[in-house]
Amino acid sequence: xxxxxxxxxxxxxxxxxxxxxxxxxxxxxRLFNDQGYEQTSLEDIAxxxxxxxxxxxxxxxxxxxxxxGCQQLSLEFLADVMESSRDDSLxxxxxxxxxxxxxxxxxxxxxxxSLAMVRPHSLSPERREALxxxxxxxxxxxxALIEQGIREGVIRHCDPRLVAAAVFGALNWIPFWNRTxxxxxxxxxxxxxxxxxxxxxLPSPKLxxxxxx
Amino acid sequence: xxxxxxxxxxxxxxxxxxxxxxxxxxxxxRLFNDQGYEQTSLEDIAxxxxxxxxxxxxxxxxxxxxxxGCQQLSLEFLADVMESSRDDSLxxxxxxxxxxxxxxxxxxxxxxxSLAMVRPHSLSPERREALxxxxxxxxxxxxALIEQGIREGVIRHCDPRLVAAAVFGALNWIPFWNRTxxxxxxxxxxxxxxxxxxxxxLPSPKLxxxxxx
DNA sequence: TCGAAATTACACTTGTGGGTTACATTCGGT
DNA sequence: ACCGAATGTAACCCACAAGTGTAATTTCGA
Numbered sequence: 001x002x003x004x005x006x007x008x009x010x011x012x013x014x015x016x017x018x019x020x021x022x023x024x025x026x027x028x029x030r031l032f033n034d035q036g037y038e039q040t041s042l043e044d045i046a047x048x049x050x051x052x053x054x055x056x057x058x059x060x061x062x063x064x065x066x067x068x069g070c071q072q073l074s075l076e077f078l079a080d081v082m083e084s085s086r087d088d089s090l091x092x093x094x095x096x097x098x099x100x101x102x103x104x105x106x107x108x109x110x111x112x113x114s115l116a117m118v119r120p121h122s123l124s125p126e127r128r129e130a131l132x133x134x135x136x137x138x139x140x141x142x143x144a145l146i147e148q149g150i151r152e153g154v155i156r157h158c159d160p161r162l163v164a165a166a167v168f169g170a171l172n173w174i175p176f177w178n179r180t181x182x183x184x185x186x187x188x189x190x191x192x193x194x195x196x197x198x199x200x201x202l203p204s205p206k207l208x209x210x211x212x213x
Numbered sequence: 214x215x216x217x218x219x220x221x222x223x224x225x226x227x228x229x230x231x232x233x234x235x236x237x238x239x240x241x242x243r244l245f246n247d248q249g250y251e252q253t254s255l256e257d258i259a260x261x262x263x264x265x266x267x268x269x270x271x272x273x274x275x276x277x278x279x280x281x282g283c284q285q286l287s288l289e290f291l292a293d294v295m296e297s298s299r300d301d302s303l304x305x306x307x308x309x310x311x312x313x314x315x316x317x318x319x320x321x322x323x324x325x326x327s328l329a330m331v332r333p334h335s336l337s338p339e340r341r342e343a344l345x346x347x348x349x350x351x352x353x354x355x356x357a358l359i360e361q362g363i364r365e366g367v368i369r370h371c372d373p374r375l376v377a378a379a380v381f382g383a384l385n386w387i388p389f390w391n392r393t394x395x396x397x398x399x400x401x402x403x404x405x406x407x408x409x410x411x412x413x414x415l416p417s418p419k420l421x422x423x424x425x426x
Numbered sequence: 427t428c429g430a431a432a433t434t435a436c437a438c439t440t441g442t443g444g445g446t447t448a449c450a451t452t453c454g455g456t
Numbered sequence: 457a458c459c460g461a462a463t464g465t466a467a468c469c470c471a472c473a474a475g476t477g478t479a480a481t482t483t484c485g486a
């Protein structure tokens with residue numbers, strides 16, 4: 001508010017602070033993903049960062065804050081992904097591809113994986129609801145694209161709800177099997193998955209010609 | 214061994230016992246799925262069954278036994294499913310369909326869902342390994358079918374490992390979204406998923422004719 | 427160099443739940 | 457009526473982790 005020439009000082013401090021806060025979130029996310037939220041103690045997180053438990057409390061109010069922070073960051077990232085697929089002038093398949101690639105990339109990170117791997121029990125109802133809302137928006141976007149594709153005749157008739165569920169299932173499951181020493185690169189996964197998905201959504205060649213509109 | 218006419222008594226006893234043991238496992242599975250394994254106390258399970266904690270210990274040795282029992286039962290069921298898809302005389306798509314339908318059906322039950330929803334941390338390394346083995350067999354079977362399909366030319370070229378991962382992801386995710394008051398019937402899910410999967414595996418119509426062998 | 431921010435050391439409260447056991451009681455088949 | 461299986465009551469131990477208070481100490485920007 002009142003700062004002038006020196007873009008350092010208080011800024012530098014709070015920037016540092018934010019960076020460190022993220023470090024706490026990321027360390028938390030990694031451990032939550034590996035061992036589960038409840039099985040991870042703040043001491044574990046502290047040890048991973050070579051700091052003390054007390055210091056963690058300098059950056060967050062509670063353990064729950066860490067989890068919530070992770071998932072909140074995740075949703076912010078996903079909001080960007082959604083934004084990049086909102087361009088009406090692109091063909092539907094391209095817009096779907098962007099959603100899938102973006103989600104696939106993000107879910108391959110510690111923070112992103114926490115969105116899929118950590119069950120929401122542990123959060124307070126309000127926070128759970130807030131996050132659910134964010135996920136639902138992403139879901140809706142994919143469904144809407146599928147519906148549009150069906151209307152345009154470039155996607156076969158199907159239940160968009162179930163197809164979207166299948167796609168998210170495939171994507172959300174990635175961190176459960178791909179967190180190894182040498183993981184499959186997310187680009188590779190995205191390509192294979194997209195081949196499956198886009199092919200799977202094509203109007204059936206056998207029934208080429210059955211259209212409803 | 215020494216029993217004759219009276220197929221009751223001891224038999225009836227142990228049969229009853231097994232039934233009740235299953236009741237414990239099922240109640241456990243339901244609660245584990247809902248609240249997580251670690252968040253579920255034996256008191257919770259006892260309350261769900263209207264019995265006391267002490268009685269549970271009459272049927273199982275430990276809490277871990279309950280979880281392991283659930284997943285063991287699950288794998289036994291899945292072994293049957295695999296058996297039903299092992300018939301060489303059937304076309305590959307039919308064999309894949311049987312796997313998917315069977316898995317979809319089973320994962321829609323409490324016991325089956327526990328296989329997908331409960332993380333393996335909580336089990337001892339030996340038991341974890343045993344279960345992992347069982348899951349891996351199912352995975353291999355699907356991969357093998359995909360590979361065979363590719364060889365036969367009825368499935369397009371793809372990475373069977375990643376395709377199988379996508380399929381299992383879609384299936385394993387079902388209990389995460391479909392445990393509601395009025396769930397989507399598993400037959401419906403299986404049909405929609407199979408349409409996606411089988412369509413998605415078809416040799417691409419655009420590139421009709423690119424074969425490698 | 428000064429002062430505030432960042433970090434540590436450490437002790438302490440508090441609560442919880444799983445495993446276990448001893449003893450009492452009810453139930454069901456023969 | 458008897459005996460063992462099935463179940464209940466109740467209490468104990470113990471480890472562990474969230475979170476807090478406080479004082480001391482270090483780091484770092486101005």
